[in-house]
Every structure is written in structure tokens, then in C-alpha cells.
Amino acid sequence: MIFRWSIWGEYKIKNIELLRYSILSFKKQFGENHSYVVYTDNEESLKDCLQGIAEIFNFNSCDENKYNIKSKATWMKWCPLVKLNIDQTEIYIDSDVFLLKYPEEVESFLANPKLKFAIMDEFYGQSWQHGAMQKKATKDTPLVNAGLFIQKAGYSISNELSEEFDWWSKNILKEEQTHHDEQGALAIALTNYLIKKELYVFPKDKYMLIGPNENKDLESLENVTLFHAVYPKHPAFYKFKDYLNKILGL
Numbered sequence: 001m002i003f004r005w006s007i008w009g010e011y012k013i014k015n016i017e018l019l020r021y022s023i024l025s026f027k028k029q030f031g032e033n034h035s036y037v038v039y040t041d042n043e044e045s046l047k048d049c050l051q052g053i054a055e056i057f058n059f060n061s062c063d064e065n066k067y068n069i070k071s072k073a074t075w076m077k078w079c080p081l082v083k084l085n086i087d088q089t090e091i092y093i094d095s096d097v098f099l100l101k102y103p104e105e106v107e108s109f110l111a112n113p114k115l116k117f118a119i120m121d122e123f124y125g126q127s128w129q130h131g132a133m134q135k136k137a138t139k140d141t142p143l144v145n146a147g148l149f150i151q152k153a154g155y156s157i158s159n160e161l162s163e164e165f166d167w168w169s170k171n172i173l174k175e176e177q178t179h180h181d182e183q184g185a186l187a188i189a190l191t192n193y194l195i196k197k198e199l200y201v202f203p204k205d206k207y208m209l210i211g212p213n214e215n216k217d218l219e220s221l222e223n224v225t226l227f228h229a230v231y232p233k234h235p236a237f238y239k240f241k242d243y244l245n246k247i248l249g250l
Helices: 009-030 043-050 104-111 127-135 158-171 181-189 191-195 235-239 241-248
Strands: 002-007 035-040 055-058 090-093 097-099 117-121 144-151 199-201 207-210 226-229
Touching: 002 009, 009 035, 009 043, 009 090, 009 097, 009 241, 035 043, 043 055, 117 207, 127 158, 127 181, 144 181, 144 207, 144 226, 158 181, 181 191, 191 199, 226 235, 235 241
Parallel strands: 002 035, 002 090, 035 055, 117 199, 207 226
Antiparallel strands: 090 144, 097 226, 117 144
16 A cells, blocks of 8 residues: 655645654554655655655656645645556545554455545535535535545546646636635545445544544544544644654654
């Protein structure tokens, strides 16, 4: 399997410590016999912090790189390609997502031949979580969180997401762009797979968003498999950093 992260610009400065913990948390549960890769706009700036725990590549390592654009929307997370290797299962992870125990649901998803993609659920799903793409969303479009997204071996969301990116580029003005546009585009791209029951959505009580507005009073991670310490200031990471340290032996 390929585990992949992206970090760039101001996010790199703010989130580099979180990125390190995120990578270590997945390696702790899945072991060394997989590829762990980070794509960035300046690979030299990451080497000291990551210290060999993941391979580091530049966004411009591939000519086919339509998502390398500056925007409020986080399209750059898909540089240089939406699917790096069609023959492998690929897990995209935001730098503020942390795995606390072995994810049995991932194993079940991979073993189910009907399912093609897997993604996190949203917290109290609302239309604004699609960003400006709510203009195009339908009643069937899932309210999902793109902090963790899996493309099973043999499948890719590349074509569908490319169509949504092109629509976004033509129809969303710069002043309309939001941080959630890419998430909304991915949700729209996944709509038909949800309808066909080929999309698995992780249970939100075990794969949890935690932030100022999401599960803010949570004090224990005992029953949590994975958590997303949501943007912008990621307070849940600092709240539970000692817990992560114990798991990772730091």
C-alpha cells in the first residue's frame, strides 16, 4: 500500500510537527513494509523534521500536474497525481489525522470486493462543508470529510475529480473560493459510487473529527481508532499529544 501526505506553503510551517506525528502513527499500526510518501513544494525544508520516516518528493516531479494552483481550496493535496499507482491501494491522509490503533474497518473494506473507495464521515453534515461546490451538489452527494481517503488497488477517482476541478475552475470566482471546495468536489465525484454502494464511509464515532465545534468536550480516546484534529489551529492535537506520545513511545 501507499500512504501519502501533502504539505505546502504556510501549512508547512504550521503543521510540520503534526505531519511527523501523523506519519509515525500510521507506521506504528501498519509497519515498515509499505510506501510512506510526502509531496511538497520544498522538499529540503522537511528533511530535518521527518528524518527519513517517509520519502519526500516535489510537487513538480510529474508533468501532469493540473492541481498545482494557489487557492483557498486545497487542490494542491492532489499534486502531482490523484492516484500515484493504479495497481496499489492508496491512502491519502491529511497532516492533522492520527491513527491510534489498528483500523479493523480498513481491513474489512479492503476484503470487500464490492467496495472501491473509503472516506471519513462529517460531523453533523451541512452544505457549507461542500464549500463553493454546494452549487453543484445534489441531495445524493455525501457529506464526507476528506482528511482520510482510500482508493483501492485497481480503482482511481482521477477522472471524476478532474471533471469537478474543471467545473470549479470555470464556475467558481476567486472571491467565492473556500477551504472546503476540494472536499466538496471529491464528495460530488464520489456520489455515484455511494449510490451504487461502492463507497464505504467510516463510522464517525471511531473515526472522529475533534475541534472547537466537533466533539469539543471529548476527554478520552479509549474507543477512538483515528482522529482528525481539524483546521485551523488543531487544538485536539495538543490536547491529546501526550496520549500520542505514549502510543508512539516518544
